[in-house]
Amino acid sequence: MSAKKYTVLMIPEGSHQVRRFAVRRWWLGVASVLGMALLFGAALLVYDYARIRIDHSELKRLRTENHLRLAELRQLTERLEGLRQELIVLAQNDAKVRVMAKLTRPKADALTGLGGPLEEDPAEEFSEVQRRIDEIMRAIDLHRASQEEVHGLLSDERSLLGSKPRGWPTRGLVTSGFGMRRSPFSGRPVMHEGIDIAARTGTPIYATAGGIVSRAETVAGYGKIVIIDHGYGFQTYYAHNSKIHVKVGQRVKRGEKIAAVGNTGRSTGPHVHYEVRRNKVPLNPKKYI
Ligand SMILES: [Zn+2]
Structure with missing residues (x-):
């Protein structure tokens, strides 16, 4: 296989004419390399295509999931808003009780300046929900302390009432x-x-x-x-x-x-x-x- 040239014979079926080509050896090398590259390129294309198909279905799934999560987040936000409204009512009642008990008002009301529509950016929306939860927790703590104060005062008052003599010791x-x-x-x-x-x-x-x-x-x-x-x-x-x-x-x-x-x-x-x-x-x- 050291010849510089090769002769390729082509004999068409049912014909007696023989065609012959002289092919240089290095041509054969180039042709086989080209064939290999072509094959490799095709394989790459097929692989890429398959990956794109898979990615696409994944993307569709993720989009649906994202929509669901967003809807859940909005629902959660609505429930938080409901909770906040209830807390406001509780805070108002608490303030009334404190006025009746002649106690000072709580130092700060954590529930003011809360609420409003949500941001469009889901990331901000999430941190907003987080912030609201924190605020509600703070408000709950504040009201718990207030309730304890009122309760303490009332039980003090009750025991004072129980300690004060009242009525007649005997009939006479x-x-x-x-x-x-x-x-x-x-x-x-x-x-x-x-x-x-x-x-x-x-x-x-x-x-x-x-x-x-x-x-x-x-x-x-x-x-x-x-x-x-x-x-x-x-x-x-x-x-x-x-x-x-x-x-x-x-x-x-x-x-x-x-x-x-x-x-x-x-x-x-x-x-x-x-x-x-x-x-x-x-x-x-x-x-x-
Ligand atoms: Zn006496």
Whole structure:
């Protein structure tokens, strides 16, 4: 195969004429290289075409998906807007409650300047949704703190209300009021630090507020006495009893029976000497009935 030229014979079918070509060796080389390149190019084209077809269907799928996601995002935004509206109503109610409770307004209202149409750019739309969620979370935190404050105040008020003496300790007749009076024993003017309610011996005496019994014993002058601590500095005294039904340290409720009317101590007849004190200072019990 070292010849420089080759002869190619072509014999057409059914003919006796033979055609012959002289072909140079390097031509054959060039032709085979060209053929190879052509084949390779064709293969590349087919491959590219297939890839474009695949990419195209992928693109279609992605477009549909993107539309779906966008629709979902818009729905989410609408729901967020609904949530925000509800929060605004809650904030208004909260403000009313705070006014009623005489509390200061919350320092800032995170819900102002929120909302409006969404951006066209989906990326911005997404960050906008994120921002709104953050803002709603902040508003919720703010209102939670406010609610806790109101709740604390209300429960304080309730326990203060429960601590304030209210009503009569027993049924009877007020025979002596609060204030300066002539002593029934010495005849000299003395301070009467409570009121006297006359009733038959054995008539039940009730606590006028919830609290803890701090004294239940016999004391000179007062006789058999019960003292109840109610908290917030309030104390009530029930003196001259015939019987005591409670013990020191016992927790009692408003209206609970604690003693019976008697005539013990410095007393001129069966009655309850009833005192209301706040921070040890005697107050007019009539103001707490
Ligand atoms: Zn008295």
